[in-house]
Amino acid sequence: MGNLSKISMAAALGVGTFLLAGCGSSAGASNTLLGQVKSTHQLIIAESAFAPQDYQNPQTKQWTGYDVDILRGFAKSLGAKLKIDALPFSSSIQAVADKRADITIDIYKTANRAKVLSFSRPMLNYDDAIAVNSQSPGVTQDSVSALKGKTIAVVTGSAEVPEAQAVPGANVTQYGSVAESFLALSEGRVAADFQPDTDIAWAKRQNPSLHIKILGAVPASISPPIQSLRGYFGVPKGSYSQSFLNKLNAYLKTIAENGTEQKILDKYGMTSPVFLKGISSAPNS
Template sequence: MFKKIRFTGMAVAILSTVLLAACGTSKAPSGSSAPAAATPPAGGTAKPTAKLVMATNATFPPFEFVDTSSGAKQFSGLDIDIIKQIAKNLGFEFTITDMPFASVVGSLKDGRADFAISGMSPTEERKKNVDFSIDYFKPRNAIVYLKGANYKTMNDLEGKKIIVPFGTTYEKDAKTIKGANVVAIDGSTAVIQEVKSKRGDAAMIDGSEAHEFLKKNPELEMSLLPPTEDSFAIAFPKGSKWVEPFNNELKKMQENGQMKELVKKWLGDQFAQ
């Protein structure tokens, strides 16, 4: 799981078709047999050339989640918007298969999916089983605290009581802070409740998670810490010909500002720097 702390719960498989262009006539087979011809022609928009299957675990807002606000189940989030843009440019249609995070890599290996995007870090262990695109996002850790506390850096937490999710990298990082009383409990929701109840001075959790908590808890603030070595990338079956076309589109989005705007849309100005 990404960053060693991705809490997913049990997700029931949901299959939802997302049509992004006019109806295509050919279907791309899974894995390495997917045609590279899906790359759009220079100066124009490609017509649909394939129908792909995307694997994800839609329990990680704001990257991917199931939105029922319209009365129907729809997949939404930053990762979904990124794929919609790539699909539009490359000219393919795709369906989304929602599954437990632990099953995502396996779905690529056994041909059930053509690519996966799910807040996934390209670890060395995963690279043994799947191929990855270039990085498209650098996650950041955050300090969460009651308004007015103004904890901007880890040094500001010296001698403070810090609440962290049990068994995570945050627990390890917090224990390096001089004089800190580090308390590890199960789950980010419980961690945030401890801070709200003033049973802890601050929490250390994933920045994107913190962003979502702040939407529902206006009494809280957060400070983002410098980027870590972690990153998110799109995964593919070994040898997939879709890696290069996806990489080309990701590079374009990074260069023309589209990626920055999507990050800003879902995570705010702090993450778009």
């Protein structure tokens, strides 16, 4: 998000305003997340509409996406069903930290996020890319010098925010969703858009009328190291979530090893082996 796929942490986390007890999914018969999920038979995911990670099917209005499919299968293994709590991404991490939701969509693991969340083992590899208008590109090279002084779109609360802010003189314009940022790019209102490559490819596949294309990778000098460009699920921090994390990590390792996760990714056009390269052998977070 994705989407690592992925931050002005003060805005995204609202540090200092956590309601750590007696609210949301922490209330009930159990004092652990695993016990809560098993007793209520539901796993609450903070959804943020980052296709193909998680989005509403326009025909059925049902939530789908590879994160949804993975977590739906995990919920089933616990005798539970997935419940969707649809939130802007900038609010979703706060909701999980507050225990109003049980788990995030897959996100990048950062030091600031680790202050308020515990993370699963990695479940996917990502790569941040620069999207431009396919008919009239406002940027023609994937370099910092070419991006200098340009208007760059990002999603509020995402890891791409500090990447764009690192471009000298850039006018960083933040949007509430990936779809909004792509529309701005397609209409020529921004010169470039920093997003995970999965999101750019998916948007173009779903809506060929969008005038967007991948120019290249976000320059290494302003993007995180490649080992940090992996997706993780986040849960409330602390011992409350540990037994749940043990179950989740075992599940994620199994589906990465037995081909189940690749079959899920295939449904969304993510057939390249790069997405799961090294994931099954990665250490637990």
